[in-house]
Amino acid sequence: MKKTNRKYSHQGRPPAKESEGRRERILDSALTLFAGHGIAGTTIAQIAKDSGVTSAMVHYYFGNREGLLDAIAAERLAPAIEYIWAGVSEEALAEPRRIVTEFVDRLLEAVEKMPQLPQLWSREILNPGGMLRERLLTLVPLERLATVISALSLAQQKGTVNPMISPPLVMTSIMAVVMLPITAWDMLGKIPIMPALDKEVLRHHALALLLDGLCPEKSREGQQ
Amino acid sequence: MKKTNRKYSHQGRPPAKESEGRRERILDSALTLFAGHGIAGTTIAQIAKDSGVTSAMVHYYFGNREGLLDAIAAERLAPAIEYIWAGVSEEALAEPRRIVTEFVDRLLEAVEKMPQLPQLWSREILNPGGMLRERLLTLVPLERLATVISALSLAQQKGTVNPMISPPLVMTSIMAVVMLPITAWDMLGKIPIMPALDKEVLRHHALALLLDGLCPEKSREGQQ
């Protein structure tokens, strides 16, 4: 069941579609369909059809639905999550702005490699009742998160971080600001006066908002 | 099929439980179960059982599954969305900070009244493939959104709004920062050094982050 995660170990290109085995192709299809219609809304038959195999074949490789979800979690999502968190370097911990910058960049890179990530993350991981939640809870590097939270608290005491924000919520906020617009991408496209919207625009927007806020110069008197 | 939306039209108390008809009870159950297991993961029989009726009764009231979703969208979610957007007052448009503050507060009030909102929003509305998306797209006040975006752009030109942010993404960012942590509430609880986390903490965090950023005083050189 173990697989080396070629995709995230290096910065490697994905291997040629031809050389991928059926197993990988099934996982690809599952990932995409799960992102598109939700896990509960996707049948094994749909995955099989999309990947050009019979549904019996899906059972052959993964045993059952649960086994497929396990594989998706372990072989596709866990590496992505690891990759994202590996992005917050030790040196960055001392500089809150770097924490944000590096984390945002890792998120965007992960999404680049796996476009289904934002939707799976918001639907199946973040949500209680999400079908990948339990499976990934153990894979999220809680101690890493704790380290970052501590670093932010320390910086807050030193006065380099906004004293009003709540350190434990920061990483969630970053993920939210980066991932959710991607999820809603096409919805935003419906807005009439929407200008060109791409990952670069999103990156600048997210960094500016997270680091300096909407109205940085403004005095802070009337806030609540 | 249309119903007045007693809940959000005024600030009125919800009507006495007794007076609610079966129809409303079915909608309540549906809303909660949809939020908990996703729409695709919820059967009519579950909703029927939870609301103490037979599943034939659900069909009697709503025709079919689609009809139930229509009703949930029109009678429960549309009013909530209307309520949220109604919060950005005309006067606020001139003051970006007020836009944010009022919007955040409306969001939190809406969640207070309908705790299922964050999960339904991220799963079934925001996500492409979400089963309420199409139904609500027409109900989102796009012209209102356009107005706000224009106001933010104008303020940006006047120098009262961070020139690096992207106005069309602002409202999405606000919703993300407020709603997602609520969705992930219990997940965040698993973090060891998590302090007390409640709506008030979230409100201050969201407002501080959105308005002033994580590191407001810092110079802005390293931002690449």
Added chain:
Amino acid sequence: MKKTNRKYSHQGRPPAKESEGRRERILDSALTLFAGHGIAGTTIAQIAKDSGVTSAMVHYYFGNREGLLDAIAAERLAPAIEYIWAGVSEEALAEPRRIVTEFVDRLLEAVEKMPQLPQLWSREILNPGGMLRERLLTLVPLERLATVISALSLAQQKGTVNPMISPPLVMTSIMAVVMLPITAWDMLGKIPIMPALDKEVLRHHALALLLDGLCPEKSREGQQ
């Protein structure tokens, strides 16, 4: 799930086929098919077809395969078993010959009413791994059996019962001698010089063999 067992409570005729509900008809079909092909060899679809319903209907009435087996055990076989054991009267306990006679007669009456009994008994109840075994173990009146065994032991001490037999095996032996030939009925029919074989012949054979043995007059020297 409880049903009065009309069939065995009195000596009543079975109710008219017409008035039986679908549920009963499904149980009838199941009983017959289970006896014919074994439980493991019978599909729900076969039962459904035989009883003129859809297989979804079988699930509607019994929940699942296990539920159907439960119903067969509780509503059909348990009453038959009760009926058989109820046949050994209190007065009979003092007279070993009456125990045998009454038990044999009850067995034959039960088979008369439920011709599937011998096959189900030998395949699915008696056999370890039989699918009704666990379900019926609790229903067999063990204390009644114990009473009979005690009575036989006592009679053995008084000299009215063959001192060489083993009382705990007696009831099993009786059932075996009566039931197994019925199971193998058609097989026996293949034997060339087989005379007319019917229940009456079987009854006399069983009683004679069980009570007096094959060679009653013979001295008992060579028996090692």
Added chain:
Amino acid sequence: MKKTNRKYSHQGRPPAKESEGRRERILDSALTLFAGHGIAGTTIAQIAKDSGVTSAMVHYYFGNREGLLDAIAAERLAPAIEYIWAGVSEEALAEPRRIVTEFVDRLLEAVEKMPQLPQLWSREILNPGGMLRERLLTLVPLERLATVISALSLAQQKGTVNPMISPPLVMTSIMAVVMLPITAWDMLGKIPIMPALDKEVLRHHALALLLDGLCPEKSREGQQ
């Protein structure tokens, strides 16, 4: 496809486990699993796993499921049946008591060598619908059975056999009294006052019951 039946042709020891080929090991597993869960309840994959081969291998050796059943019947059960019937010697035919004694002993010896026999016999051979029935019907020495029946009839005319018993049913009765308690062995163990029960006890019980009956001294008037 034919194999010499080493096990029953002589009194030979079973060959060393090592020298048995895979084919024999598959048959062993099949025999045991068939006895345990019934033939219909046993899959080829289970047999393969139990015998340490792949299920493709089972097909390689036996062609298909039917072929495996053929082999079980021809190579394992037929020899056992032959062995049992070979036990009724020519000399015994003149003495009914010897017929019984020798047949009982052969049955017990056969069971000793093949503990799965009683269960397979009652489930899959004796029962109509039993999956080995057709295959073994031709293998049962019908003419031998006819000979024995004739001998018993003759003895009955001569007065050395109970005139009330039915000669064609005698051999079935013997098998029933010997085999069925073995099948139900563990079930009998559940009975509270059950004394030690082993093959020797069973042998004496069966012989005593079959030869002399439960109440040999009793007068034979009330037997109706």
Added chain:
DNA sequence: TATGAATGAGTCTTCATTCAT
């Protein structure tokens, strides 16, 4: 010989939906 891969047919089960009452 031996096996991993592959599959069509079938099994149990669920579910939205309908309808007579």
Added chain:
DNA sequence: CATGAATGAAGACTCATTCAT
């Protein structure tokens, strides 16, 4: 209004069997 009964279609999963290697 309300429901128990009924069902067709579809879902997950199993299994005997085949085949290229």
